[in-house]
Amino acid sequence: MATRKNDSILFRWIKGIIHNKKALSGSLLVLSFILIAAIGPYITVDPNAFLDTPLSPPSFSHWFGTTGQGQDVLAQTISGARQTLIVGFATGFFVVLIGALIGGISGFYGGKVDDVLSMIINIFLVMPGLPLMVILASWLPPGPLTLTGVLVITGWAWNARVIRSQMMALRDRDFVSAAIVSGERNIRIILIEIMPRMLSLLASSFIGASIYAIGAQVGLEFLGLGDVSTITWGTNLYWASNDLALLTGSWWTFVPTGICIAFVSFGLTLINFGIDEVTNPRLISERNWRKYLPKGKGNDGITPVIKTHA
């Protein structure tokens, strides 16, 4: 029974995403990049090999030109997707996990527990991320694990705060009181009763955290705090700037990578807009009503009493 219910939730979600224009285009965008990350390295030339004159502009043999080390930029852009996306999504997952854990506990128990945990959350919120990341990353051995760890440490607080307030709102509902009275254990109430009702929030938190992780990761690697011998979108930009791409006028070494990053982030943002519309009944009803209303009127929820703007 429980599985069938879950199936139908999943089914409804997929249906919602397909019917929502923003979510659909965002998902397609992101999925195509995941596909590139998965199969890309098998269909391109060796991204590490010295192939042609360094910094040669785009041509038929090298569509995106070559880097300062004579490597193919197209191959580097494609193979860079893999680690960048893995670190991005892994960070998103752990950020939501820790956020749900700390925010959930804080919101559910309240009182002293909440006081202490909120204080910790707020402290991490006001601490500026980049300098802290730099300090952490500079002490640890460079690599994807360090990046993920550093990004999770500096990024969990925002999600914890959002999940905490949602938990506080849900905790006062009747179904939670009923579960408490019927003697269910707190862990079970949090995991089985409350968390499923937060699925859309958790999903959009995951996407938001992944967007943050991709941007911050690229920034850290650009500073040279990643493993510069691996190929990722961040190290591509690091090498572009190291090889004086700007001063030699070789725009092709940094433009493709940046556009890929922007497309992935924008696709994820579109999915988040879509989730918001699918799960927020107010936005849906407004959309459904709009076609019955005269154009440009009645969609601000206010009864026009006087003509306010011509």
Next chain:
Amino acid sequence: MSTSIQYLLRRLGFYAIAAWAALTLNFFIPRMMPGDPASIIFARFRGKLNPEAMVALRETFGLTDEPLLGQYFTYLKNLLSGDLGISIAYFPQPVTEIISTALLWTIFLAGTSLIISFSLGTLLGTLAAWKRGGRLDSFLPPALAFFGAFPYFWLAMVALFTFGFGLGWFPLRHAYGDAVTPGFNLPFMIDAIYHAFLPALTMVMVSLGGWMLSMRNTMITTLGADYITFARAKGLPSKMVMLKYAARNAILPNFTGFGMALGFVLSGALLTEIIFSYPGQGYLLLEAVRAQDFPLMQGLFMTITLAVLGANWLVDIAILFLDPRTRR
């Protein structure tokens, strides 16, 4: 009035705890890392530094034979007396000296662009919500969301490449030209603004969308309130309803977000500075990373954290003036 002072003191207490947490983190991170921090540092710099620099480095980190708690108190004492140690990259200049000049440039650049993007974004959000579904509302948010998807520093690279390198409209590096002398004179100030224009523009472009969207969303909720309907029914001029009734209230969450976003925007600003070789904190951060200058890195972390906490407190004061409810 006494309650508002109490409120400000409570916030100050929180920031003091946050600052203490940052300091403590700063102390324990090197010591929590795998291996002994002293040997990591000394292994990295063996042969590269002269003995005096090694002694200075050891003292900066309090890596003496003292017990951990003793080291911690020495560290706190040094910090409170303004001693952040001696830089490795700029040996033997003290870290405080290097940071203080760079701090002014960062405050100038990041501060100006933050204020411009906040005010412009809030204004655009107000207008978009007021004419909901209008041209501004349907065109600008997706366009700005797309710009916001680019990394700050990448957009800076493109801007520098196009307008600085390609078209030659703007200088390629630094905060002022060789021809002017720094000080309170007009040519210098004009030159500084000219150098800051492009970096500031890219920062405004990336961060504008966030302010606009959050203002638009709160403004829409506010516009649904009864007192707005009443103000309209009274026949008040629509500009007055928009600015004095709706926007005045809708701006409060945006203001709270201002303090929150400060750290994030500053991180973007630091990376932008690097692209433009702007002599601020970000540029120092890059130097520190390249040279593995740990005292400088820690000093930067500390100053930036303290600056963000201080700015947050100023935002608290501003909210106190804007929102009468907190004054009660």
